[in-house]
Amino acid sequence: TYTAQVGSVVSLTLAGVERPVMGLSATAYFPQAVRENIHADVKWWMTDAAPDSIRARRHMITDAVSDKAIKISGIPQGHKRQALITMGERLYDTEIHQELARIRGADPDRAHAAVVVNSYEHCRYLAIGIHGAGLYTGGLCVAVPAEKERRDKLPPLPPGVVELTPDEFESFPGRGTMLVVPMARIARGLNIVIGTKSAITPVYLCTRPLALMTDPPEMYASVNAAGLGALPRQPSADPVAALQAARQAAWERLGVIMRSAAGFVATRRELPEEIGAGLVVVMIQLAGRARRG
Numbered sequence: 001t002y003t004a005q006v007g008s009v010v011s012l013t014l015a016g017v018e019r020p021v022m023g024l025s026a027t028a029y030f031p032q033a034v035r036e037n038i039h040a041d042v043k044w045w046m047t048d049a050a051p052d053s054i055r056a057r058r059h060m061i062t063d064a065v066s067d068k069a070i071k072i073s074g075i076p077q078g079h080k081r082q083a084l085i086t087m088g089e090r091l092y093d094t095e096i097h098q099e100l101a102r103i104r105g106a107d108p109d110r111a112h113a114a115v116v117v118n119s120y121e122h123c124r125y126l127a128i129g130i131h132g133a134g135l136y137t138g139g140l141c142v143a144v145p146a147e148k149e150r151r152d153k154l155p156p157l158p159p160g161v162v163e164l165t166p167d168e169f170e171s172f173p174g175r176g177t178m179l180v181v182p183m184a185r186i187a188r189g190l191n192i193v194i195g196t197k198s199a200i201t202p203v204y205l206c207t208r209p210l211a212l213m214t215d216p217p218e219m220y221a222s223v224n225a226a227g228l229g230a231l232p233r234q235p236s237a238d239p240v241a242a243l244q245a246a247r248q249a250a251w252e253r254l255g256v257i258m259r260s261a262a263g264f265v266a267t268r269r270e271l272p273e274e275i276g277a278g279l280v281v282v283m284i285q286l287a288g289r290a291r292r293g
Helices: 001-013 077-106 120-131 147-154 167-172 215-230 238-258 270-288
Strands: 113-117 140-143 163-164 177-180 203-205
Touching: 077 113, 077 120, 077 203, 113 120, 120 140, 120 177, 140 167, 163 167, 167 177, 203 270, 215 238, 215 270
Parallel strands: 113 177, 113 203, 140 163, 140 177
Antiparallel strands: none
């Protein structure tokens, strides 16, 4: 009943008139996250999250031989295959196995995990590692592209590992207990549920999400945000001059991006701040996959 009346009761209370109401994600207002922020003041909001319903924990996964942290980001491309395989082995034996066993004893329907990386190729390498872990006994699913031509180009998987295309993700709880999946395929919009509750409890983010200011979506969002940020907060007596100032600010931001060094820490301060804010939004959305219901 409340949802049906939100456009009349709430808007009548706040604005004195009935208005259509559009529901937005909790991360729709997120200044500096230029790809997501709606660039407007928020007049009213509500929360649907119980206190302490999401916990973020840092885990340092170390190599069993060297006892050093396993690094993925920043290492040469040729070394990433073995690093991801080692990460999969150690992550399963030190974290995933015992966590799923604990959840299975309390709520079997939610004893499923999402293991997140950046690409379908990285999914394969991490899955090879999980499959080779000492405590592994089964239940491994791996996301694959919908297009057969793309699937055929991926490295082979060990026998017994289940491949799931994006259209098949909803069937995951009946196919296994772990889904290795690219961030871009699971962070938004997809709810894997049993009944009304999420089937997934722990989500393991294994690699830093990709975000490059030279990617067109990031670049255009930054340019657009710079222009909008230059507009006056209140109506202007000279709208032409205001638009010209916004246009100039947008052009200047484009110049900054084109002249910036490729390294994350070497760019102008506002650019890595925008990227960082965008990564926070992505991680909030990812956590939402385990909070449904």
